Amino acid sequence: MTATANREMRGDPDGLGALGARVVFDRIEKRYGAVVAVNDVSLDIAPGEFVTLLGPSGSGKTTTLMMLAGFEIPTAGEIYVDDDPIAAVPPYRRNIGMVFQNYALFPHMTVGENIAFPLQMRRMSRAEIASKTGEVLELVGLPGYEGRYPRQLSGGQQQRVAVARALVFNPRVLLMDEPLGALDKQLRERLQLEIKALHEQLGVTIIYVTHDQEEALIMSDRIAVMNEGLIEQFGQPTDLYDEPATRFVADFIGESNFIDGTLTQHDGATACVDVSGLGELHAPARPGYAAGTVVALTVRPEKIVAAENGSAPGMNAVAGVVEDVVFVGEMRRYVVRMPGGQRLVLKAQNRIGVQNFERGDPIRVCWNVADGRIV
């Protein structure tokens, strides 16, 4: 969809703040005494992009958003919105929408008054405010809810009001801090799609925070994985899943096996990892790793198959013993104990022609060398 079409759809053909802004974090750091909450974070977010900050609790996601919103001041670095540094701009002049973790709806104001608030602060006329309020409530699927108080709404409805209030003044950047964290799974999944649809319709730049990797994978154009204040990796969902940069990313996103070993040979296209008690396994070579380093070879459980004769070239093959079997409906999840004591998890589809194993059975598993990765 073109930018103009986007604007026309919103009834804003002159594009006054209608489309997303570029946001750049340039080596941002935030310390609280000895605690480094955010450590040397650099991000370049394109106009209209949907970027998620993903990481466990305490990894610095909220602090990063708060610095962009202006409630925390970085101890080092600068943030740019459309190439303008914003460090000296107070929060109320930044024109950045934000949906807070617990929505932060004003309890003493009705839904209509909550949504009118940012417009009143911008000195809009009464008629304009009324029409915009009605429009945005329509947009989030709550037409006619102006007169209700926040406490009279369900969690999902409060969430929509918070989104409406953050969007009504046409901000060019929208921040959302775990906006679905308090909702049940079904509602969460529905709202994920609704937020995604809103994003496509409005073209606003969204910076979204969550600790739920599935949510991040579903919604984002790009994901920044955060851990202890650092960005471990910034990339598209498929990149993060298929080519995790670090062990943390491989572990945090999806399920991964880690086989610890030592890099014996690392040249050309293939790397050799010596695993004690098991022998050599292969994986694609990665720049920046030298022979002799202790590494882990990581491989996704669904990439491993049980096979009688899997020693074809370009495959890693390991003989082991089934230690545990869990039936998960559409598949079986095996834990295999390999020679040397390390364990491997694999998922076998429940299909005709796939052999089933029981606990204690000997098993031969193999995976494509290209599916493995050194971290």
Next chain:
Amino acid sequence: MATLTTEMAAAPREAQSARFAALRRREQWRYLFLLAPALVFLTAFYGYPVASMLMRAFYDPSWGGQNFAPLVEASSTVEVLGLSLPMNVYLRVFWITLQIALVTTVCTLLLGYPVAYALSSISPGRANLLMMLVLIPFWTSILVRSYAWMVLLGQEGIINEALTAAGAIENPIRLLNTRFAVYLGMVHILLPFMILPLYAVMRGIDRNLMRAAGNLGAPPAAVFRRIFLPLSLPGIAAGCLLVFILSLGFYITPQLLGGQRDVMVSMLIQQQVDLLKWGFGSALALVLLVLALVIYLVFTRLLGVERVFGSARA
């Protein structure tokens, strides 16, 4: 499992709900039981004497309303909104009392609000420590504190001595036995009663709301006026009510610090008792009590009891 199911099916539902109702009643009785000792004590040693004392307004010296007559007898009149109302020395005392209570309430609010705001904005641990400082005056009796003000404000008091020594004034200025001294003493004594409810309500205000308001484009003054102030209203209401009603009955402080004209109702009552005019004293006490009750009811009705004593989260 099987026996349990059959048993439950056999038990009629009415019998079951009757049993639950009995349990609920027993629960209620238990709460009443907890209240009983305090209730008995208050009824016997407070409720009865107060009631019998107030009854004297009607039968001392004889059954009738003559004890209230001095209050409505006009020695002069005042014009209020075009109405000419009776005025006499006793009504004037009520008027002064209301005036002192009102000024005291407004001053404690103006002084207490910023303190409560600051206390509610710092970490709870440090706030508790500072709250101790707010409460320290409670450890000294009102009498001692009023005497302390006399030492400070007297003709040969510390303030006058210091000002004279510094050459700022030639003759000592009159500080003690003025309305100003009454306000000073009462505000000092009542300030914690304003700060405590304000603090409790302000602590409950989610500070994210103020961040949200800022994010939506409100400069700090607007954040305060549109968000924090309205949400702190329950604390303002509770604090003002408490201070105002406590002020109405003040006796020692205005007696010691006030001038001849700063007579409050409680002092008037004391005079009547000294003169053994128990009936008129009771009538004055009754009117003061009714006045306090009416103010309480109007105030809570106007703002809603939940707003006054409820939480800020509404």
